[in-house]
Amino acid sequence: MSGAPSVGSPPRPAAGDRQDGSDRAAYRATLVELAQADPRIWCLDSDMGGLEKQFEAVLPEQYVDLGIAEANLMSVGAALASTGILPFVNTMAAFASARALEQVKIDIAYHRLPVRIVATHSGLSAGQLGPTHHAQQDLAAMRTLPHMTVMTPADAAETVRMVKAAAYLPGPVYIRLGRGPTDPVYDGDAGFTVGEAVQLRTGGDVTIVAAGSHPVLFALEAADRLAARGVAATVLNMHTIKPLDVAAVVRAAERTAGIVTVEDHSLLGGLGGAVAEAVAEHRPTRVLRVGVSDAFASRPGGHRDQLTAGGVSPDRVVAAAEAVLSGRPLLPADRAGEHDRTVHSHTVHHSQTVKESAS
């Protein structure tokens, strides 16, 4: 994907737009900027809130709100793309990757149409909104669709670079964003190439591969803590899940004792799954996955709370790195801070509870 533009400068915020450090705000400002320069770039809304002010007010002829109807939204996006329009489709990850997945699969992916699906509230970023709005399966769903490019940025600045690169990729693109502000990962400008991991730290003992804002920040924090103990970690920001940078993964497997993956996504089928597949095939080594346990959230809580409860935290990354280095398994003590994510169901039968490990 070397033909993708590599762009570094942050956008000038559009009127009424407030840059709060979130990938979502950075994305929206970038989208307006791109669309002002290219009338083929459209914004398809699904009552997300705010786009009518930020985009429609500026470029009404390149804006459509399809209402709260995500299946139709995806098909309309596909049809527009078939005529030469470059639609950015806006919805939440939960709806893009589950409710409307069939339309994404058939109408967009099967036809290899240049629809850019930009999904907010990915992973557990919907926080206290609960499992109806969590999307801990979207990477697994999207990366199994042929032709789909799947990306997630580490911070607001990388979002700008990613969205600009995505605008002119030939096929469909899925970009997963979060919800609230996150700390910056990058100081100043950096390059961006679709499908090429960014090496944020270099160390010879263990490799931490992370995707998404919190996971990358957790990886960096864990690397600092490991360094204080004399352990040197390589940290890769794997912003593109598909096509995966297999060469970077293989280099990590060759040069360090093993790999820890970190993601705001189910342990099943996301970044950890993709890395494990590549390693198993090309250069077998130990891979420990830090991701959301295979269960629904059982308690309210913000994004960080949900991640901790689900098993994604800097502590967990450190523990996994130490387990890789010492060759030990992950121990119950490594699960400190993780909540019981058992969901007590009152809809099945009052005398029954759905237990993760029923006796």
Added chain:
Amino acid sequence: MSVQTAEPVTGEDALGDELRGRALAVREHVLRIGAGANGAHVGGSLSAADILVALYFAVLRVRPQEPDWAGRDHFVLSKGHAGAALYATLAERGFLPVPELDTYGSPAGRLMAHPTPAVPGVEFATGSLGHGLSLATGLALAARRAGRPNRVFTLMGDGELQEGSVWEAAMAAAHLKLDNLTAVVDRNRLQISGPTEGRMGLEPLADKWRAFGWEVAEVDGHDFDELVPALRAAPASGRPTVLIAETVKGRGVRHLEHRKQSHFAKLGEAAYERALAALRASA
């Protein structure tokens, strides 16, 4: 016909003869495909045949040698299980060689049982129901915003209207005032398990569409004298149009008509000969 416009080069009588001849040919192709190794959705293909022929031979501005011509009218076969009828119509219209129809469903060919865009003239892959009206809505919106005169047509099954996404699209097309969009419902009143009204009722169907903001016309889906003017009609200003085309599942083969068993058929040699004879006898 070297048609690039909707207008026939000769009079209406000649057009009627042309359409009836093409419809018979399409039905013969459908039966032959149904007699092939893979069978076909014969019943719904036969109910849709006249609508497809009316569109491709009297209404749509298309260029068979230039399927992606930007000035074309768009057609999306939303009831993708009638793929055999679509391929047969496209072949008759010159988009692909008629002998290629014998490769339907064969790994050596490109004719996937449900329409695939690998086939010239197929705008979108369909077969999972409830997608076509949304796709047509997007195509109509693109033409409208660009100021292009392209019209957009889609053909849906009646059972298909049980899919919720159809009504998402119905709402959107009316809201967006897409009067360049015409949907046709192949109202053959049968789905796999039996009558639509017994499985999941659709009536009052015309009222449903009217309530969604559509211009509604009810036509005989096997009468070209009704179909062609209705499909050609200048659009109602500011509203999309739906034609509820009353049809007969299995139309043209008397012993298959009105029978749910015709939904999917793999015709053995004797059954094929019998069906072909019945078709020709009724033509």
